[in-house]
Amino acid sequence: MKTVTFPNGTTVPALGMGTWNMGDSDSRRADEIKSIHAGLEAGIRVVDTAEMYGSGRSEKLVGEAIRGRRDAVFLVSKVLPSNASRKGVRRACEASLKRLGTDYLDLYLLHWEGSEPLEETIAGFDDLVAADLIGSWGVSNFDTDGMREVESITATTPCAANQVLYSLDYRGAEFDLLARDREAGIVTMAYSPLGQGGDLLRAPVLARVAARHTTSLGPASPAQIALAWVLRQDNVLAIPKAGSPKHQHENLAATEITLTRDDLAEIDAAIAPPRRKEPLAMI
Numbered sequence: 001m002k003t004v005t006f007p008n009g010t011t012v013p014a015l016g017m018g019t020w021n022m023g024d025s026d027s028r029r030a031d032e033i034k035s036i037h038a039g040l041e042a043g044i045r046v047v048d049t050a051e052m053y054g055s056g057r058s059e060k061l062v063g064e065a066i067r068g069r070r071d072a073v074f075l076v077s078k079v080l081p082s083n084a085s086r087k088g089v090r091r092a093c094e095a096s097l098k099r100l101g102t103d104y105l106d107l108y109l110l111h112w113e114g115s116e117p118l119e120e121t122i123a124g125f126d127d128l129v130a131a132d133l134i135g136s137w138g139v140s141n142f143d144t145d146g147m148r149e150v151e152s153i154t155a156t157t158p159c160a161a162n163q164v165l166y167s168l169d170y171r172g173a174e175f176d177l178l179a180r181d182r183e184a185g186i187v188t189m190a191y192s193p194l195g196q197g198g199d200l201l202r203a204p205v206l207a208r209v210a211a212r213h214t215t216s217l218g219p220a221s222p223a224q225i226a227l228a229w230v231l232r233q234d235n236v237l238a239i240p241k242a243g244s245p246k247h248q249h250e251n252l253a254a255t256e257i258t259l260t261r262d263d264l265a266e267i268d269a270a271i272a273p274p275r276r277k278e279p280l281a282m283i
């Protein structure tokens with residue numbers, strides 16, 4: 001599988017797993033845990049969660065799913081902007097660790113920029129690295145201006161990742177942000193790469209392209225094409241949420257697909273790439 005490498009040299013597969021909304025429904029819980037297990041058993045390492053998701057329910061479910069498997073996971077969580085003062089970052093991280101049943105995060109992100117000065121948040125992240133509570137830190141929903149600001153702040157450890165909305169539904173990051181992050185050695189984590197399972201997966205162009213591809217599971221699906229399209233970019237780590245082992249296996253099989261020049265041209269003709277800078281969209 002394609003990989004991405006963080007500034008501290010850690011390399012992980014470019015397909016990870018999202019967990020937003022996991023833990024919200026008792027009837028889906030067992031499948032969600034099985035889905036995370038299926039992903040880890042197949043070699044996925046990145047599991048993405050946040051203190052915000054279900055007010056901690058996602059972190060609790062992830063904690064349950066990774067019990068006894070912590071070493072196999074590259075665990076990512078996020079601090080809310082309202083908790084992102086220097087001291088608040090520490091409090092929030094310790095609460096996340098408790099819910100996750102672990103004593104460290106591999107990566108901790110500022111969920112989006114709020115009113116706390118970034119210097120404070122980054123100093124808080126540096127404190128957590130020094131205390132071995134996190135391996136590295138990053139941001140989320142930061143556009144090029146925000147990334148410039150992050151890089152202008154003196155920190156002991158570098159920004160490792162920027163998690164942004166990137167899918168065929170929202171191609172804005174392609175204009176300059178992806179290249180900028182790549183050149184700075186910052187991994188882009190693409191969130192909602194399947195358009196949250198909505199209209200995108202019914203786009204006729206995805207069905208047409210899917211009809212030309214197969215995977216080890218059989219004929220390709222529109223979702224697999226949408227994911228293969230995000231994963232075609234170097235330095236991009238996609239974190240689709242799969243609520244069942246079936247979807248997890250399908251997402252894994254999408255990594256077998258290489259889109260051709262003709263596929264990409266047909267997709268561009270149906271869903272145009274950005275021609276000018278647009279503000280970064282967020283969900």
Ligand code: NDP
Nearest residue numbers: 018019020191192193194195196197223240241242243247
């Ligand atoms: P995704 O684009 O990952 O879509 C998830 C939806 O797609 C679910 O309904 C899921 O259904 C469905 N799905 C998954 N796999 C398949 C498949 N193979 N075929 C068909 N449908 C499929 O949306 P998310 O918004 O969940 O984004 C992914 C992750 O990104 C989040 O879970 C979260 O971790 C992160 N995120 C970060 C944000 C940020 O601000 N930093 C904002 C939003 C998301 P089912 O559940 O039934 O499998």
